[in-house]
Amino acid sequence: VKPLTLVLGLGVAAAASPAIAQTTPQLPESGAPSTTADTRTVMWRVEMGYRGSYLPSAGYDPFSTNDLLPQFSLAATRTIWNAEDVSFAPGLAWDFGSAGATSRGDTTTLTMNRLTVPLEGRLHFGQWGYAFLRAAPGIAAVKVQVNDSSSPDPLTRTRWLFATDLSAGYAWLVWPKIRAATSPRLWFQGDGGYGFVADDSLTLVANSSSSSSLRSSSVDLGTLSMSGGFFRLAAALSF
Amino acid sequence: MNSGVVIIDDSAHRAVVLTWASDQQLNRTFLPIGRNFTSALASPDGQTLFVLSAGDWPRTPDHNQSPSLTAITVDTNMKVSETQFSMAEPHSSLAVDPNGDYVVAFHGPNPARAFNGPPMPFAENPNEIVIFPLRGAVTKPVSYTLQSFGSTPQRLTFTQPMNLPAGAPNAMARRLLLVETDLNVKILDLSHFFDAKGPRPEITVPLSTGMTAQQLAPAGLAVDPDDGIIAVRTTSDTNVYLLTLLASPTTANDFNPSINLADVGGIPSDLTFVNTDTGKRVAALVPTKSNAVLIDTTTSLSQVTETVTTTIALPSPYSKLSLVTSAVASACSGSTKADVALLWGDSVGSSGVALWALGVSGCTPYRSVQVLAIADPVQSVDDVPRGKLKILEATASSGGAFFVLNLLDRTAAPLLTTSTPAISIAPDGARVWAYDPNNSTDLASVDLTTLSPIPLTTTLPISTVYDIAGPNPDSKGPRSLIAIHNTGTLGATVFDARNPDTTTARIVPSLLLEGP
Numbered sequence: 001v002k003p004l005t006l007v008l009g010l011g012v013a014a015a016a017s018p019a020i021a022q023t024t025p026q027l028p029e030s031g032a033p034s035t036t037a038d039t040r041t042v043m044w045r046v047e048m049g050y051r052g053s054y055l056p057s058a059g060y061d062p063f064s065t066n067d068l069l070p071q072f073s074l075a076a077t078r079t080i081w082n083a084e085d086v087s088f089a090p091g092l093a094w095d096f097g098s099a100g101a102t103s104r105g106d107t108t109t110l111t112m113n114r115l116t117v118p119l120e121g122r123l124h125f126g127q128w129g130y131a132f133l134r135a136a137p138g139i140a141a142v143k144v145q146v147n148d149s150s151s152p153d154p155l156t157r158t159r160w161l162f163a164t165d166l167s168a169g170y171a172w173l174v175w176p177k178i179r180a181a182t183s184p185r186l187w188f189q190g191d192g193g194y195g196f197v198a199d200d201s202l203t204l205v206a207n208s209s210s211s212s213s214l215r216s217s218s219v220d221l222g223t224l225s226m227s228g229g230f231f232r233l234a235a236a237l238s239f
Numbered sequence: 240m241n242s243g244v245v246i247i248d249d250s251a252h253r254a255v256v257l258t259w260a261s262d263q264q265l266n267r268t269f270l271p272i273g274r275n276f277t278s279a280l281a282s283p284d285g286q287t288l289f290v291l292s293a294g295d296w297p298r299t300p301d302h303n304q305s306p307s308l309t310a311i312t313v314d315t316n317m318k319v320s321e322t323q324f325s326m327a328e329p330h331s332s333l334a335v336d337p338n339g340d341y342v343v344a345f346h347g348p349n350p351a352r353a354f355n356g357p358p359m360p361f362a363e364n365p366n367e368i369v370i371f372p373l374r375g376a377v378t379k380p381v382s383y384t385l386q387s388f389g390s391t392p393q394r395l396t397f398t399q400p401m402n403l404p405a406g407a408p409n410a411m412a413r414r415l416l417l418v419e420t421d422l423n424v425k426i427l428d429l430s431h432f433f434d435a436k437g438p439r440p441e442i443t444v445p446l447s448t449g450m451t452a453q454q455l456a457p458a459g460l461a462v463d464p465d466d467g468i469i470a471v472r473t474t475s476d477t478n479v480y481l482l483t484l485l486a487s488p489t490t491a492n493d494f495n496p497s498i499n500l501a502d503v504g505g506i507p508s509d510l511t512f513v514n515t516d517t518g519k520r521v522a523a524l525v526p527t528k529s530n531a532v533l534i535d536t537t538t539s540l541s542q543v544t545e546t547v548t549t550t551i552a553l554p555s556p557y558s559k560l561s562l563v564t565s566a567v568a569s570a571c572s573g574s575t576k577a578d579v580a581l582l583w584g585d586s587v588g589s590s591g592v593a594l595w596a597l598g599v600s601g602c603t604p605y606r607s608v609q610v611l612a613i614a615d616p617v618q619s620v621d622d623v624p625r626g627k628l629k630i631l632e633a634t635a636s637s638g639g640a641f642f643v644l645n646l647l648d649r650t651a652a653p654l655l656t657t658s659t660p661a662i663s664i665a666p667d668g669a670r671v672w673a674y675d676p677n678n679s680t681d682l683a684s685v686d687l688t689t690l691s692p693i694p695l696t697t698t699l700p701i702s703t704v705y706d707i708a709g710p711n712p713d714s715k716g717p718r719s720l721i722a723i724h725n726t727g728t729l730g731a732t733v734f735d736a737r738n739p740d741t742t743t744a745r746i747v748p749s750l751l752l753e754g755p
Contacts, residue, residue, distance in 0.1 A: 104250075104728050105728065149699075149726045150699065150724055150748045150750070151727070151730060151748030206746070214697075214698055214746050215263075216748065217745055217746065219752055220753050221752060221753065
């Protein structure tokens with residue numbers, strides 16, 4: 001609450017003290033006097049892009065031939081504090097990805113939904129955008145499925161796991177660059193880092209919705225780690 | 240195996256050993272085996288599986304594994320272990336000593352089919368055998384090339400300890416390896432094979448009547464360890480060849496075979512040594528004449544050139560026989576030491592089985608052959624351990640039945656099935672499992688005491704079944720029936736073998752997905 005109050009307070013102070021504004025040489029690139037916060041710094045922001053993760057875990061091998069997990073990435077953030085060229089923006093992010101392969105003739109699939117709370121610190125460079133550091137704690141739902149004809153029903157496992165991302169990147173302001181613009185701004189950004197997901201044992205069981213009347217044993221495929229390095233390329237709109 | 244099922248996972252170069260676990264679960268143990276599996280054979284006691292691998296060919300710095308033999312053992316405590324031996328050359332066939340002393344790897348009759356891995360080496364020696372000692376001070380295998388006269392080994396037989404030389408005062412018990420090639424029989428003294436100065440050379444016995452230059456292919460043999468005699472039948476000759484291993488002080492071996500021929504009037508289909516009330520004989524079946532011939536082996540011992548034979552007419556052209564003396568004798572307290580043989584045949588015209596008493600005993604005072612009528616030819620006779628029962632599998636033309644032969648009651652109870660069954664007898668002798676391996680989910684357990692079948696079913700088609708022991712295999716310990724489903728990465732349905740019930744059965748899927 002305090003940072004938001006501080007930001008709003010700064011805005012109100014700027015509006016209520018034109019004399020100070022006139023004496024302070026904080027002119028935008030257009031030369032027009034600033035009457036509100038710089039929306040290149042203080043903003044709502046929605047980003048959407050591609051995230052590629054490299055997962056070297058042997059437990060991931062049955063589900064991928066190249067150790068990569070492609071994901072769709074969506075995030076929304078709001079600047080809640082800024083000072084000089086530094087700001088802080090928390091938000092909410094969702095990554096969704098799936099992979100599939102053939103393991104000894106069986107088709108396998110893995111899907112992962114990752115819900116995180118990105119906590120982003122930004123260093124702004126005016127019209128050139130900003131660099132950022134992001135920590136994103138959250139949870140990941142990992143579902144795996146193996147279709148093996150030796151099991152009357154698919155072998156599955158779904159688990160919610162603790163997850164955290166640590167990354168660094170740069171957001172480049174595409175348009176409009178001027179401070180006074182009132183239209184939404186378009187950004188391109190990229191970041192890279194390491195995504196940590198708690199390990200899980202791959203103990204798969206046949207789906208209980210089976211037509212089979214017999215009990216079924218579990219299948220232990222070892223330990224799955226979805227942790228690994230990642231990069232993300234995204235486009236964002238801010239307003 | 241008695242306490243486990245071994246699945247060879249050649250693509251992963253490993254063996255997956257399934258053993259009993261409570262509540263119809265399975266323990267899985269993964270053991271590495273050599274690359275490019277060629278064949279496997281279990282020891283007669285059911286405790287060890289021998290696995291032959293060809294290794295890498297051509298060998299490269301990254302793939303340079305030698306041919307090997309892996310012995311996988313599951314002991315009575317269900318402890319799984321393995322031992323690996325290397326070889327210089329790949330081989331595709333195995334012979335396992337029933338006494339557990341030796342294993343022999345050899346080229347075999349169909350190497351190309353068994354050798355399904357990498358390309359064959361350019362040059363091979365089909366007469367090389369590799370003998371692995373399993374007990375004693377010597378632990379390294381020894382390769383040996385059999386002398387060849389254009390022949391290659393086809394079948395190997397380990398003899399029980401034989402008193403050799405036959406009839407000699409200094410005779411000593413020793414074991415022989417008998418090698419049937421496609422042209423002759425070879426005799427190798429195993430007791431001196433691992434001597435420091437090297438193996439004694441084998442003795443090659445060509446099979447010929449002496450009337451023509453044609454050499455004959457052996458078709459089977461029988462051994463009398465007490466008198467040092469080997470009886471050999473051939474694929475195309477009416478003679479039985481009796482090889483008496485007499486003393487020969489001047490040769491590399493201290494014995495040499497004296498060969499006698501006994502004409503049995505037709506090509507014999509099976510033979511064995513039997514005790515009759517007039518002494519030991521070779522019993523040979525001649526289905527083309529519907530008779531059996533008893534050959535007096537004492538004539539060969541005395542080196543008389545003419546052997547004495549006695550022909551017995553049989554009611555049907557039986558082609559196979561096995562001794563059931565121990566099973567029958569307990570009911571015949573006043574019996575002599577004469578044997579009782581079970582006769583059957585899968586040839587056209589034969590039907591049922593017969594018990595052939597080779598002496599006049601209190602049990603069969605009035606006739607020597609007792610027929611148990613079964614309408615169809617019997618394809619095979621399976622032993623039931625620890626019992627007086629045999630399972631008779633009829634030929635496919637009869638379809639849908641098998642028979643439980645009670646040697647005491649001399650009855651053959653039919654058990655009907657809706658399709659031609661495959662049979663698996665529990666190693667504890669308490670039950671027999673019948674299933675249809677042709678894409679069927681039907682299974683039945685038949686209690687061999689009550690002959691009451693318990694119908695069962697699985698979710699997936701059954702390819703084969705195994706009845707394995709859990710802890711305390713010699714007592715009333717738990718047992719599991721593992722029905723293998725050859726689909727996907729192999730699955731199994733596990734039943735409580737003693738009380739099979741689909742409500743307590745469990746599916747164990749994806750047997751090959753787990754593990755390293």
